Amino acid sequence: MTTQFNPENKHSLTYGESLSPAMEITDQEDADQYSEAYVEYLRGCLSENPRDDGMTAEQLAKSNLGYFAGYYDSETQSRVNKLFKCCHPIFGS
DSSP: OOOOSSTTOOSSOOHHHHHTGGGGOOOHHHHHHHHHHHHHHHHHHHHHSOOSSOOOHHHHHHHHHHHHHTTSOHHHHHHHHHHHTOOBTTTBO
C-alpha cells in the first residue's frame, strides 16, 4: 500500500500533517515516493517563502523528517532515518 502525501491536497500543511504519515512507513519504495512528494511540496513552499540560509527542499525534508522522528521511540526513529536517509539535525543518528 502506498502512503499518499497530502491526500486532501491542501495548500498549507502543519508539520504533523506532512510528517506523521511518514513515521508509519516501513517499505523503501513507499518511503521514496513519499519523500519525492514531500520535497515537491517544500519546493512550492520555498518558492513562495525563500529561506535566508539557502537550504534546498531536499535538505529541509531530511532535516524535518529526522527532527520529527526524534519525538518517536528509538525503533521508529531508526527506521525513518534509514528509509529516508536522514538524521536528527541536532543530535544526529
